[in-house]
Amino acid sequence: MEPIRLCYLNDTLGMTPAAAERNDPLRQQYPVAAPLTVVLGDDESEEYYRQAVVMASRWSKLGYPLEMWLEQGRDHFDVVNDLRNPAAGLVRAQLRHFV
Secondary structure (H helix, E strand, O other): OHHHHOOOOHHHHOOOHHHHHHHOHHHOOOOOOOOEEEEEEOOOOHHHHHHHHHHHHHHHHHOOOEEEEEEOOOOHHHHHHHOOOOOOHHHHHHHOOOO
16 A cells, blocks of 8 residues: 555545554455455556565465465456456456356
């Protein structure tokens, strides 16, 4: 969250340093061994890649199920928009955890 707080997006969000720290997924406790899919588009910044690797590493160290996806020709906006399409590969992959 700190990189978001330090960029132009925070002009709208108004996130304080305390809020960034409190809401950072990399700083949370995860007491339940739920599966995690880390998804990256190949059209992302180095910071997105860094955060994804840190989160995946943390999840692995907890011994929780982890899957990583790299979406070709996509960025994080494309990936999120794909979630509204039930036929999208990521949606089908996520649903198999519940079937």
